[in-house]
Amino acid sequence: MRFDSALGSAEGLLKGEYGAPRRFIASLLIQEDPEITDLVRRQEPGNLAEIEKIIRELKNHSEGPVEYQQAIRRRGQAARIAAGAVLPNRVDENFGHRFDFILMNPLSGGLVLALILYFGIYQFVGVLGAGVAVDFLEDTVFGKILNPRMVGFFAKTVPWAPLRDLFTGEYGVLTLGLRYAVSLILPIVTFFFLVFSVIEDTGYLPRLAMLLDRIFKRIGLSGRAVIPMVLGFGCATMATLVTRTLPTRRERLIATLLLSLAVPCSAQLGVILAILAGRPKAMMVWAGVVGFVFLAVGSLAARILPGQKPSFYMELPPLRLPQLGNVLIKTYSRVRWYFLEVLPLFLLVSVLIWAGQLTGLFDRVIGALRAPVAWIGLPSEAAKVFLFGFFRRDYGAAGLYDLEKAGALDGRQLVVACVALTLFLPCVAQFLINIKERGWKTGIAISLFILCFAFGTAVLVNAGLTGLGVSL
Amino acid sequence: MRCPMCGLEYDLKKAEAACEAACPLWKKCDLVRCPNCFYETVLEPAWFRRLFAPPCSLADLPPGRQAQVSRIETDDRDALRKIIAMGVLPETKILLVQKFPGIVFEIGSARFSVDEELARRIHVRENP
Numbered sequence: 028m029r030f031d032s033a034l035g036s037a038e039g040l041l042k043g044e045y046g047a048p049r050r051f052i053a054s055l056l057i058q059e060d061p062e063i064t065d066l067v068r069r070q071e072p073g074n075l076a077e078i079e080k081i082i083r084e085l086k087n088h089s090e091g092p093v094e095y096q097q098a099i100r101r102r103g104q105a106a107r108i109a110a111g112a113v114l115p116n117r118v119d120e121n122f123g124h125r126f127d128f129i130l131m132n133p134l135s136g137g138l139v140l141a142l143i144l145y146f147g148i149y150q151f152v153g154v155l156g157a158g159v160a161v162d163f164l165e166d167t168v169f170g171k172i173l174n175p176r177m178v179g180f181f182a183k184t185v186p187w188a189p190l191r192d193l194f195t196g197e198y199g200v201l202t203l204g205l206r207y208a209v210s211l212i213l214p215i216v217t218f219f220f221l222v223f224s225v226i227e228d229t230g231y232l233p234r235l236a237m238l239l240d241r242i243f244k245r246i247g248l249s250g251r252a253v254i255p256m257v258l259g260f261g262c263a264t265m266a267t268l269v270t271r272t273l274p275t276r277r278e279r280l281i282a283t284l285l286l287s288l289a290v291p292c293s294a295q296l297g298v299i300l301a302i303l304a305g306r307p308k309a310m311m312v313w314a315g316v317v318g319f320v321f322l323a324v325g326s327l328a329a330r331i332l333p334g335q336k337p338s339f340y341m342e343l344p345p346l347r348l349p350q351l352g353n354v355l356i357k358t359y360s361r362v363r364w365y366f367l368e369v370l371p372l373f374l375l376v377s378v379l380i381w382a383g384q385l386t387g388l389f390d391r392v393i394g395a396l397r398a399p400v401a402w403i404g405l406p407s408e409a410a411k412v413f414l415f416g417f418f419r420r421d422y423g424a425a426g427l428y429d430l431e432k433a434g435a436l437d438g439r440q441l442v443v444a445c446v447a448l449t450l451f452l453p454c455v456a457q458f459l460i461n462i463k464e465r466g467w468k469t470g471i472a473i474s475l476f477i478l479c480f481a482f483g484t485a486v487l488v489n490a491g492l493t494g495l496g497v498s499l
Numbered sequence: 500m501r502c503p504m505c506g507l508e509y510d511l512k513k514a515e516a517a518c519e520a521a522c523p524l525w526k527k528c529d530l531v532r533c534p535n536c537f538y539e540t541v542l543e544p545a546w547f548r549r550l551f552a553p554p555c556s557l558a559d560l561p562p563g564r565q566a567q568v569s570r571i572e573t574d575d576r577d578a579l580r581k582i583i584a585m586g587v588l589p590e591t592k593i594l595l596v597q598k599f600p601g602i603v604f605e606i607g608s609a610r611f612s613v614d615e616e617l618a619r620r621i622h623v624r625e626n627p
Contacts (some may be wrong), residue, residue: 091573098583127610133600237601237612249614250601339614340581343603 030096033057033085037078043070057082058094123346130234130346140235147222148260149300156218157297158304164210177201193381204377207425208370215297217362219261224357228349232257233341240339246325247281248273249337255282259290262365264457266290267464277334283465284328287457288477289321291449298424299445302431309442309499316446316488324480372456376415389414403443403485404493408435412444416451423448438499443489450481500531504538511542512574558602558618560595566623567592578620585611587621 037053045052045066055063056078067075082093089096129135178195185191195202226232232254240250252273259266263286270282291299303310383389396410408430416423427444430436436444462470492499501508517534518525530539560566568591573579586606587593596603601612 092576092579094576094583095571095573095579099588102586102588131597131601131603136600233612237603240601240612240614244614250612336616338578338581338616339601339612340585340617341612342585343610343612345610 029085029088030057030093030100033081037081040074040077040081041067041071042074043067045070053078054097057085058092058097126346127234127343130231131237133238136234136238140238143226143231147226148219148296151222152215152218152293152297153300153304156215157301160214160218161211161297161301164214165206169206169210174202174206189385192384193378196381198377198380198384200374200377200381203380204373205370208366208373211298211425211428212294212369212373213362213366215294216261216365217358219293219297220358220361220365221354223258223261224354224361225349226257227357228347228353230344230346233343236339236341237343244337244339245329246285246322247329247332247337248278248325249339251337251339251341252278252282255286256290259286259292260296261293261361263287263290263292264368264454264460265361265365267457267460270464275335275337277332278337280332280465280469281325281328283461284473284476285321285325287461287473288324288450288480289317291317295424295449298428299449302428302441303445306438306441306499309438312442312488312492312497312499313445313449316442316484317449320450320480320484368456372454380415399482402489403447403482404489405440405444406435409440409444412448413451416448416454423451439489439492439497442492442499443485446488447481447485450477450484500542502533502536502538503540505533505536507533507535509534510574555622555624556619557593557595557604557613557621557623558598558615560623560625562595562598564625565592565594566625568621569624570622572620572622575620578617581617582621585613593621593623 034050034053034057037056038050041049041053052063052067056067056075059082064075067078085093130139174195181191181195185194192199194200197203235257236250236253238250239253243250243252252270254272255266255269258269266286267283270279270286273279273282299313300310303313380389383392392414393407393410396413397407400407400410400413409427412423412426412430414423415426427448431441458470458474461473464470465473500511500514511531513534514531515525517532517537518528518530521532521537522528529541531542532539555569557566568587568589570589571579571582571587586609591606594605596605596610602615602618603610603612605611
């Protein structure tokens with residue numbers, strides 16, 4: 028009861044307006060909540076000093092922190108109320124628990140994860156989304172129907188060639204910007220978010236977090252970081268926003284760095300899967316290098332960065348069958364967010380490239396990029412891809428896809444290009460989000476590190492593959 | 500830590516305070532000092548303590564067992580808040596579901612997962 032009297036006198040001392048009952052504020056003060064303490068300090072420092080005296084007095088007389096005592100009391104109250112109001116009715120949860128066992132056992136859980144990755148990501152997003160759906164939209168809808176009509180329309184109505192090029196030229200707003208956004212990025216992202224929503228609604232993600240917690244601890248993160256990481260395979264920009272759910276600054280920083288560096292977004296992933304689909308060895312090298320970079324940079328960051336070690340706790344909600352309506356609504360709202368985010372940027376990039384070409388700046392930058400691109404053993408056309416990649420990395424990957432279709436690259440070059448593009452600078456959107464979330468110093472430092480690191484890795488991979496004489 | 504001189508069970512953080520009070524060279528020192536009788540001794544290695552400590556934390560319980568929480572370590576407030584948030588308090592009945600790769604336990608019909616560090620802070624006694 029000492030607590031109640033302390034609470035009463037603390038409440039009586041409070042005079043400010045907080046938009047919440049004073050008793051509630053007083054209770055949080057007694058529990059030494061740092062935010063509320065700051066808030067009260069700003070409004071009434073004198074009264075806070077008095078209240079702190081009461082808190083010290085209370086602490087001297089109680090065993091353990093106040094919130095611990097409070098939680099025990101509250102539990103007692105709740106149990107008394109519940110005992111008079113609730114009849115226990117134990118539902119048979121055997122089936123759910125048996126299924127849960129399969130998901131949470133390290134062996135079968137790993138197998139389930141592999142199956143989800145293979146069917147959900149590779150087959151559904153990679154083959155069906157990035158293969159069938161993209162081919163249909165690219166070749167049939169744009170290639171045969173839309174592009175010829177748009178080109179014809181502008182050829183007839185716009186007499187001035189540069190203006191015509193702005194809309195329907197090689198890098199036109201309609202023939203390139205709109206085409207990439209609608210026929211390449213849209214289907215891949217839609218397919219990914221569909222799978223993600225299904226997985227999310229079953230309650231599988233907390234179990235995955237539990238399974239991977241030990242591995243994630245090695246890279247300075249906890250299992251909780253699984254959710255932004257998995258979401259990063261959809262859109263790293265969105266995932267960087269989701270890193271807000273991580274409890275410490277250190278974890279948020281490591282997660283942001285890894286998302287920017289080694290987690291390919293769904294658009295990129297889809298295109299890379301499509302490019303490397305016919306070359307299993309090349310795909311293994313790519314996945315191996317990117318996976319190694321992810322773990323190596325993560326564990327280095329965990330060693331170097333100061334701060335508290337992460338700790339993991341999470342509720343494992345019961346498994347549920349996802350409801351079609353919920354899945355569709357979630358997918359729709361995510362795709363809409365993504366598309367509205369992407370489309371203006373794609374169109375803007377088209378305009379920039381058009382302006383760059385018109386003024387000759389574009390050619391000069393590509394010329395300057397040719398030397399570094401040659402160091403990683405790629406033909407000079409690939410310089411264009413990397414320039415695109417700076418604006419949006421999926422945009423760059425899409426350019427690479429065109430290049431591969433034209434048969435300009437061999438297996439080794441494809442692997443090097445895919446590795447470099449995966450690791451390369453985050454797209455403009457992510458660059459901006461990094462700065463917004465982590466501050467401009469950290470944001471720019473991350474980008475510079477990635478620029479050097481991606482290039483260095485590409486040089487090494489190229490030298491390694493050439494030196495070993497591997498043909499992929 | 501248990502003092503070999505006076506038998507007091509003490510926390511290493513409290514031992515540090517005792518060292519600071521008694522000795523100017525207390526930082527970077529491998530000895531620990533009992534806060535009660537100020538007797539100085541070497542720290543037992545972690546594996547030695549684990550070998551002789553009775554199995555009492557949630558992390559020491561074999562999977563599939565039912566147990567009751569006896570005590571929660573309260574020195575780290577952040578960790579304590581997390582444990583309270585899951586409804587783990589003294590007297591709570593816990594069923595340990597599994598221990599690898601993550602520790603999973605059940606309270607009533609809710610399931611939670613924690614890492615080993617948090618589980619070590621939850622002391623339990625097995626139900627007969």
